Amino acid sequence: MAEKTDKMDSIINLCKRRGFVFPSSDIYGGFNGFFDYGPLGVELKNNIKQAWWQDFVHRRDDIVGLDSSIIHHPTTWKASGHVDNFTDPLVDCKESKMRYRADQLFFAPVRVAGETIGYVSLLEAEGMQAKAEELAADLKRKLAKQGAMEPVVLRDYTEAKPEEHALIPSPATGKPGSLTPPRSFNMMFQTYVGAMQDASATAYLRPETAQGIFINFKNVVDTGRVKLPFGIAQVGKAFRNEINPRNFIFRSREFEQMEIEYFVAPSADWAAAHRDWIECCLAWFESIGIPRDKLSLYPHPAEKLAHYSKGTTDIMFEFPFGVQELQGVAARGDFDLTQHSQVSGQKLDWFDEAAKARFIPHVIEPSVGVDRVFLALLTTAYHEDVVEGEARTVLRLPPRVAPYKAAVFPLVKNKPELVARAEALYRRLRRRFNVFYDASGAIGRRYRRQDEIGTPYGVTVDFDTIEKDAGVTVRDRDNLSQVRMSEDELVRFLDEKVNGA
Ligand code: ATP
Numbered sequence: 001m002a003e004k005t006d007k008m009d010s011i012i013n014l015c016k017r018r019g020f021v022f023p024s025s026d027i028y029g030g031f032n033g034f035f036d037y038g039p040l041g042v043e044l045k046n047n048i049k050q051a052w053w054q055d056f057v058h059r060r061d062d063i064v065g066l067d068s069s070i071i072h073h074p075t076t077w078k079a080s081g082h083v084d085n086f087t088d089p090l091v092d093c094k095e096s097k098m099r100y101r102a103d104q105l106f107f108a109p110v111r112v113a114g115e116t117i118g119y120v121s122l123l124e125a126e127g128m129q130a131k132a133e134e135l136a137a138d139l140k141r142k143l144a145k146q147g148a149m150e151p152v153v154l155r156d157y158t159e160a161k162p163e164e165h166a167l168i169p170s171p172a173t174g175k176p177g178s179l180t181p182p183r184s185f186n187m188m189f190q191t192y193v194g195a196m197q198d199a200s201a202t203a204y205l206r207p208e209t210a211q212g213i214f215i216n217f218k219n220v221v222d223t224g225r226v227k228l229p230f231g232i233a234q235v236g237k238a239f240r241n242e243i244n245p246r247n248f249i250f251r252s253r254e255f256e257q258m259e260i261e262y263f264v265a266p267s268a269d270w271a272a273a274h275r276d277w278i279e280c281c282l283a284w285f286e287s288i289g290i291p292r293d294k295l296s297l298y299p300h301p302a303e304k305l306a307h308y309s310k311g312t313t314d315i316m317f318e319f320p321f322g323v324q325e326l327q328g329v330a331a332r333g334d335f336d337l338t339q340h341s342q343v344s345g346q347k348l349d350w351f352d353e354a355a356k357a358r359f360i361p362h363v364i365e366p367s368v369g370v371d372r373v374f375l376a377l378l379t380t381a382y383h384e385d386v387v388e389g390e391a392r393t394v395l396r397l398p399p400r401v402a403p404y405k406a407a408v409f410p411l412v413k414n415k416p417e418l419v420a421r422a423e424a425l426y427r428r429l430r431r432r433f434n435v436f437y438d439a440s441g442a443i444g445r446r447y448r449r450q451d452e453i454g455t456p457y458g459v460t461v462d463f464d465t466i467e468k469d470a471g472v473t474v475r476d477r478d479n480l481s482q483v484r485m486s487e488d489e490l491v492r493f494l495d496e497k498v499n500g501a
Contacts, residue, residue, distance in 0.1 A: 007320045011382055012248055014393065018453050020044065020378070021249060033245030033253035040453055041374075043403035043434060045256075048373050049235050051288055051400055052258045056233055063231035063260060064220060068212030070237060071193065074203045079343035080211050080336065082188060082204075089158050090185035090243055096172035101243045102157040102182035107168045110136040113147030119168045119176065120152070125322075129154065158182055187240045189253075205239035210365060212236075213261045214336045217348050228350055228361060229273075231262035235370070247321050249371040256370035263361035265352070266334065270310060270362055274331045277364050278313055281327055285315070289398035290376050294318040295326070308335030315368075317376045326376055327368035334360040377401060381454060387480065388444070395454030396478055399497040404455040405433040406474075406494060409446050411462040413439045422461035425472070425487055429459075433494055451477055456497065459490065 015021040019038030023030035037045055057065045077083050089102035106128060107121040120135040122128060129152070136152045160168060162181065169176045189205040192198075206212065213232045220232055235258045245252050264273050278297065286292050298314040305312060310331040317326040337360045341348040349358045381395040399405055406429065410422035419439065426437040436455065438446050447458050456477050464470040471486040474493070485493060 007379070007382065008248065010384075010393075011320075011378055014382070014395075014452065015041065015378070033242060033251075035249050035252055035371075040403040044377070044397070044401060044454075045370060045374055047401040047403070048288070048370055048377070049256075049258065052284070053233070053235065055284060055287070056231075056258075056260060060231075062226075062229060063233050063262075064225060066213060066216055066220065066232050066234045067236065068209070068216055068234065070206050071191070071203050072206060072212060072215060075343060076211050076215055076340075077188065077204050079339045080214075081339070082207060082211075083186070086188055086207055087184040087186050088243055089182040091157055091182050092180045093170040093172045093178045094180065095175075095178035096170060098170070098172040099243050100157075100171070104244065105157040105171065106132070106154045107157060107160065107164075108132055108136070108152045108154050109164075110139050110152065111150040112140055112145045114150075117143055117145050119164070121157075121169050121171055123171050185241075185243060187242065189239045189241055206237075207240050208238050208367070209234045209236045209257045209259045210261060210367065211336070213259065214340050214348075215344075217263075217337060217340075218346060221350065228352070229262065229264040229268065231260045233258070233260045235259075247319070247324075249375055250319065250321075250324065252371065257367060258370060259365065259367045261336075262364045262366070263350070264364065265350075266359050266362050268362070270331050270333075270364070273364050274311055274313070274329065277366050278315070278329050281315055281329060281366050281368070285326070285373075285376075288373075288377070288401055290317065290326075290373070290380055294376075294380065296323065298325070308333055317372070319375065320379055326372050327366060330365045330367070332363050332365055334362050336363065337361065390444070390448070392448050392451050394451040394477065397454035397456070399456045399494075400499075402454045402456055403434065404436045404450070404453065405498050406457040406459050407436040407438055407446070407450045407455050409437075409443060409458060409460045410439050411443065411460055415463075415466075417466050418461060418463065421466055425459070425461060425490075428487070429491070429494070432491070433498060447475065457494070 018040060020041035022036045022038055024034035024036050025031040057063050091100050091102045091105060104124040105121065106124065107119055109116045110118050110120055118139050120132055120139065122131055132152045132154055136149060140149055165179055165181050167176050168179055170178045188207050191203055191205065192201040193203045194201050213234055220226060236256065237254060238257045239254050242251055242253050262277065264270065282295060285295060294317055296316045298316050300312040310333050312328060312330040314325040315327040316323045337348045349360045351358050377397060381397045383394050383396060385392060385394060408422055408426040410419045413419055426435060429435045443460065450458055458475040460473045462473065465472055471484050472490060473482050473484055474490060475482045
């Protein structure tokens with residue numbers, strides 16, 4: 001566990017030092033749950049979004065894009081169910097003023113020889129069961145209770161009985177008596193639109209991009225560009241007033257989503273479509289450098305599904321802090337279009353020419369957070385190794401997503417002809433690729449600086465380049481091989497590595 005925490009600390013440190021991610025409003029002490037992406041972070045993030053858009057919109061015939069407004073007509077959120085149901089169960093510790101999500105706060109009665117001697121509590125964490133047993137044994141020792149201890153069975157706080165609320169210790173103080181019963185907390189950020197600040201002017205920052213797609217269903221169908229089955233894709237910011245933002249950018253209050261609503265006929269085999277989408281998403285993660293063996297599936301148990309959901313499977317990733325959701329793939333039936341159709345009074349349906357029938361399509365929704373993909377890529381890519389007897393930090397980011405595709409180095413900086421040649425190559429490359437130029441310091445140090453930010457290739461212009469026109473040396477970040485090639489070959493080489501064959 002310590003090693004894993006260390007890895008997250010090293011990554012967070014690298015992100016700040018090299019300009020991937022900063023705490024938001026840093027000069028004012030930061031703002032919990034918000035982050036700013038620095039010069040390199042914005043490149044990595046844009047590359048993720050661009051790869052997704054290319055693969056799911058440009059390279060498919062059946063999906064079109066959309067960019068809806070962030071603030072929708074407030075009725076959208078009434079119709080979608082968010083005003084009433086987009087809540088998390090909240091529990092307060094009256095003494096410490098800490099707030100917890102009740103479904104992430106676990107507890108168990110400690111029973112010795114048939115008698116309850118107290119309660120243990122802890123927040124969701126790895127190795128929770130073992131930790132709970134340790135706490136229970138501790139309590140038994142403190143009370144010097146004799147007899148056999150019954151197995152500790154953890155439940156989450158939403159399942160606590162009213163009489164148990166006062167007995168469960170607060171994780172903040174370790175003492176019982178200060179935790180409130182759980183209450184529903186709506187996670188949507190509210191704002192006012194226009195000069196009046198009353199209930200009629202209340203609007204919401206969208207907590208997901210999906211509803212913008214549903215409310216534009218008719219507009220997109222009316223453009224005549226789509227045929228069932230088809231999808232509408234959207235990338236954009238979403239906002240959730242998370243009770244406990246944590247694990248760096250994994251759970252924040254402002255984040256970005258990449259969502260598709262994929263519409264199929266009600267007669268279609270939705271389970272097969274759902275399975276296909278799960279496979280398609282797994283393959284996409286692999287294609288951008290997230291290894292399959294760190295991904296797993298979590299199908300939601302039938303009894304925990306929302307009433308409209310036919311099935312939801314989360315794609316989980318092995319983050320350093322535990323296996324957590326990277327993407328949700330939900331089969332939502334015709335719930336959303338039906339709701340918006342009923343509340344708006346507009347027909348949100350599809351006319352099937354062949355069958356001469358109208359119906360509301362069903363939908364499969366793959367929904368993934370850009371920031372979680374960013375973190376999954378960083379934690380996969382981060383390594384510390386030793387090269388030529390020197391320790392280095394290296395981000396093994398695939399060329400497609402790496403912020404810089406190559407760095408150009410003149411071997412020395414006091415030979416004008418050589419420097420001019422390196423600068424000209426840099427200018428040529430940057431018309432097609434994001435590349436970096438570095439003339440300062442020993443060549444080994446220049447390599448290390450690029451290794452640390454994930455630049456896959458180091459291109460050195462040396463004496464042979466100018467004297468014999470013998471091309472440049474291209475050094476591979478991962479296998480450290482050095483290959484000589486002409487400048488034309490280099491352009492083709494980078495194009496293939498970045499954009500595929
Ligand atoms: P969780 O259970 O982790 O709160 P969720 O099931 O509520 O997530 P969805 O509503 O399915 O999440 O959102 C789809 C995707 O959006 C998630 O799989 C995740 O990648 C991303 N996402 C959701 N909430 C956040 C957040 N607070 N910060 C960053 N990304 C998020």
